[in-house]
Amino acid sequence: MxxxxxxxxxxxxxxxxxxxxxxxxxxxxxxxxxxxxxxxxxxxxxxxxSKPADEQRGPPKTEPKVGVVTLQPQSQQLDASLPGRTKAFMTAEVRPQVSGIIQKRLFTEGAVVKQGQPLYQIDPASLKATEASAIAAVAKAEASQRTLAATARRNAELVKIDAISKQAFDESQAAAAQSASDVAVAKANLDTARINLKYSRIEAPIGGRITLSAVTPGALVTANQATALTTIVQLDPMYVDFTQSSNDLMQLKRDLESGRYQKVDGDKIPVRIQFDDGSDYAQQGKLAFAGVIVNDTTGTLTLRAEVPNPDGLLMPGMYVKALLPTALAPDALLLPQQSVTRDLAGKPNVMVLAEGDVVEKREVQLDRAVGAYWLVKSGLKAGERVMVDGFQRTKAGDKVKPEEVDMKANAERKSLRGEPPVQGAADAPAAKAQAK
Known part of the structure; x- marks a missing residue:
């Protein structure tokens, strides 16, 4: 409109x-x-x-919390873990010293026997006959000796008055001396016969645990045969023979000469034993022998420890590990294994808190594993703070809020809960290399 x-x-x-x-x-x-x-x-x-700028940006960012440990120097005993095998302290192979038929076996296989305990009985009939013959030979020789000795005495008086010739006198004296020798020979034969008769009862040469019997009653055995009737091993104490690399020994000597480590008293070196499953043996041994010749095939030295074995837990031929102190590090820095990571090249690194609680990534050199720790060779110094927790929340260059962690208390709590100690997964190859 x-x-x-x-x-x-x-x-x-x-x-x-x-x-x-x-x-x-x-x-x-x-x-x-x-x-x-x-x-x-x-x-x-x-x-x-119209709102303020702070409200537009949101709440302020908080610094992440991380767990750290402060490295402190401490005196640390350095142990060497060396592979070895147990060996019986004494071993005796039982063989017959006379020939004959086995009549009885006088022991229980696998039992503990004492020195001098009868083990076998050989048929003594022929040996008793030999002994009787030797006794008769001695009696005959002694009777002949008495006759010839009396003749020699009479001839000694007769030659003084020229009743017999000088030749007859000399022959009587020689016959008397020969008869004395015949008596000695007869007595020696009698001793041999008695010894052989005694050997018809085979006794244990040493005390220890006896193995299986190779013969049964009725078997024919011969003197000094190649096959042993049984074997006795003395198990308390036991020997543990282990080997050490000559390269490791030379490096230890260089560290001792440089003053980095202190020498351990060689006359009183204790040796601890670990079984193949990682458990510890209760008894502590001592180093009894250290080799002086390097094996030209393996490049190792042989060492021997003597270990008490009162319960017979150790048996000959077992694979064990020998742990013995090699040196003392007076100012050692121990780094928790969980704080160490490795780059693609396998080099170990740690996160260190620099001034202002700023995270810094640093490469370190490690010497060896000491329990759940690494012995630091270089790259860190006493008083520095190293991260052990919170790696997922931070990176190099971040500012963090550190909290001191008590590693010993954590380990005790995990032990009470039955949890294994924490070790860096990236360090597993290095730990195996250290064990070798």
């Missing part, structure tokens, strides 16, 4: 049309709710722009 048309209307009609909205282009194409929504969005944007 145009303005002219509106003017020509009656007042009543004008009032009716005054309630209609104006026909503008905006109102004809956009609904009212769209206008309201736009107003709300504009108001929200203006309100956001």
């Amino acid at each position: 145009t303005i002219d048309q509106h003017a020509s209307l009656s007042p009543r009609r004008k009032a009716h049309f005054s309630y209609l909205p104006s026909a503008s282009p905006l109102s004809s194409h956009r609904p009212r709710w769209a206008l309201a929504l736009g107003a709300v969005l504009i108001a929200g944007a203006l309100a956001a722009c």
